[in-house]
Amino acid sequence: MRVFHCDHCGNLVFFENVQCVHCKHVLAYAPDLNVVTSLDAAGDSGWTSPLERAEGRLYKLCQNYTNHNVCNWALPADDAHQMCKSCRLTRTIPALGKEVNKHYWYRLEVAKRRLVYTLVELKLPVKNKVDDPERGLVFDFLEDSDAPGATKVLTGHDGGVITLNLSEADDAEREKRRWQFHEPYRTLLGHFRHEVGHYYWDRLIRDAPRLMDFRDLFGDERADYGLALQKHYGQGPPPDWQDRYISTYATSHAWEDWAETWAHYLHMTDTLETAAACGLSSQPRRDDEPALPAVINPVGRGDVSFDDMMKSWDPLTYMLNNLNRGLGIGDAYPFVLSKPAVDKLRFVHETVLRCNA
Secondary structure (H helix, E strand, O other), X not given: OOOEEOOOOOOEEOOOOOEOOOOOOEEEEEOOOOEEEEEEEOOOOOEEOOOHHHOOOOEEEOHHHHOOOOOOEEEEOOOOOOOOOOHHHEEEOOOOXXXXXXXXXXXXXXXXXXXXXXXXXOOOOOOEOOOOOOOOEEEEEEOOOOOOOOOOOOOEEEOOEEEEEHHHHOHHHHHHHHHHOOOOOOOHHHHHHHHHHHHHHHHHOOOOOOXXXXXXXXXXXXXXXXXXXXXXXXXXXXXXXXXXXXXXXXHOOHHHHHHHHHHHHHHHHHHHHHHHHOOOOEOOOOOOOOOEOOOOOOOOOOOOOHHHHHHHHHHHHHHHHHHHHHOOOOOOXXXXXXXXXXXXXXXXXXXXXXXXX
């Protein structure tokens, strides 16, 4: 994620902000400018940005911004749509009769907007199923029914439809499940990144020339998926899973190995972009400690090698974990990457580069 500032007063603002805390101007992310900009009201016509490159442009706020305060994106005033690119990807929202559901919906949309930002920055195809019914992407945010015998909502992907169980937006419930499944990491954003990995497997691997290379690294996806999950949940991961996989869940099936690796790659690119934007570097006092002269930002560029990314990633995660421990909280990056896991991440990197070449 980039670093943003108010265009009226220069105050630091963040991707999720809706108002500058210093000068009180309305804020919105403008995808056409790729920036969180402060806005001036233009009467009933809409909003304008003081940015020089926005001269002559008129904006309107996303309908979910003005009506529900669950979005902070803007779109051109003459756009035929009333909702932004990210909100149009949501097909089903939770029932808003429950007050807490609006809070959960907001959290889901916040995570999805960050996902969409990264996907667009990586130049990956992001179309909804209205614009592209066959290959588009859509999200359903569903909650479990209280009816006796009702089937639980499963978070997952099927043919471009990503379903998120609303309860994942409940911090306590999500942490409970993290402990239940012995996971070191479980976040809303992680769910989005994982499930969209399944979507991009269909788009970029399934019928592509790289399928055989995929099978060489991740395994044969034609293995029975249901039986593979049953075995995983019944027997757990192999004892040497860390020698070959990025997580225990990645051991269950080739599809899950890909999705876990894909999500991890998005973790890396977003974090590296943020660190680079903040000008982060480190100069340890000992030669045997990880040094970080300058963070390599891979986002939006086709000239960054995976090896260069890793040169920044290793010392960055060392720094993040030490900072977290100083605050008395768990490691920000509770992973150890084996060579096979790194090779799989490299494969994802190359797949993304080929997609936007």
